[in-house]
Amino acid sequence: xxxxxxxxxxxxxxxxxxxxxxxxxxxxxxxxxxxxxxxxxxxxxxxxxxxxxxxxxxxxxxxxxxxxxxxxxxxxxxxxx
Amino acid sequence: xxxxxxxxxxxxxxxxxxxxxxxxxxxxxxxxxxxxxxxxxxxxxxxxxxxxxxxxxxxxxxxxxxxxxxxxxxxxxxxxxxxxxxxxxxxxxxxxxxxxxxxxxxxxxxxxxxxxxxxxxxxxxxxxxxxxxxxxxxxxxxxxxxxxxxxxxxxxxxxxxxxxxxxxxxxxxxx
Numbered sequence: 213x214x215x216x217x218x219x220x221x222x223x224x225x226x227x228x229x230x231x232x233x234x235x236x237x238x239x240x241x242x243x244x245x246x247x248x249x250x251x252x253x254x255x256x257x258x259x260x261x262x263x264x265x266x267x268x269x270x271x272x273x274x275x276x277x278x279x280x281x282x283x284x285x286x287x288x289x290x291x292x293x
Numbered sequence: 294x295x296x297x298x299x300x301x302x303x304x305x306x307x308x309x310x311x312x313x314x315x316x317x318x319x320x321x322x323x324x325x326x327x328x329x330x331x332x333x334x335x336x337x338x339x340x341x342x343x344x345x346x347x348x349x350x351x352x353x354x355x356x357x358x359x360x361x362x363x364x365x366x367x368x369x370x371x372x373x374x375x376x377x378x379x380x381x382x383x384x385x386x387x388x389x390x391x392x393x394x395x396x397x398x399x400x401x402x403x404x405x406x407x408x409x410x411x412x413x414x415x416x417x418x419x420x421x422x423x424x425x426x427x428x429x430x431x432x433x434x435x436x437x438x439x440x441x442x443x444x445x446x447x448x449x450x451x452x453x454x455x456x457x458x459x460x461x462x463x464x465x466x467x468x
Binding site: 274 | 312321322328329336338373407409414
């Protein structure tokens with residue numbers, strides 16, 4: 213399930229929309245320090261920290277989508293365990 | 294100058310305060326995240342003259358935060374076509390896009406792992422295998438600079454753990 217937070221950069225919001233389709237991931241908006249929030253996987257891995265002002269929003273969006281592909285099997289692993 | 298993508302594994306997960314220090318050290322072009330195997334890493338897209346220079350600049354910035362250091366360097370398997378073109382070195386992003394769309398080549402280019410609006414992420418392993426077998430491209434199995442950086446980081450870790458940093462530094466100078 214994904215929270216309702218919107219990032220100031222459209223590229224990152226587009227990435228969040230894709231993450232919304234992955235039920236094992238949760239987007240959390242927190243606004244602490246330089247962090248807009250984070251994306252958490254049910255596997256308990258270190259969450260992906262989303263910067264409020266990344267140097268390049270397109271690359272940051274790409275990174276969160278790339279990270280999500282690495283967690284694509286986490287839901288299946290949880291079911292099997 | 295090009296933008297180089299790579300991943301640097303950290304010795305542990307940074308605290309929230311340490312994550313902010315990493316950002317302030319200049320790592321706002323890197324993302325802090327972890328894998329299902331429990332590792333924590335920086336996913337970097339660093340602009341620099343070369344991949345090794347890009348990696349070195351990130352390592353320096355990590356060391357500026359007390360208690361954090363790199364324990365490995367590698368490539369993510371997931372890439373955009375732009376990343377793939379830079380890793381390939383002899384094909385442009387446009388060339389790969391034409392192969393992916395079937396406009397050129399024999400067809401059968403690996404499909405993306407995931408697509409999000411204008412971001413399409415592919416498997417570098419699948420792309421490089423297809424380019425070798427279908428197009429005859431000469432692509433090494435492991436990127437030479439990534440392998441060098443990873444070996445250097447691991448040597449540095451061992452040197453620090455055994456308090457042999459000065460000796461190892463001199464060893465590298467004379468070897």
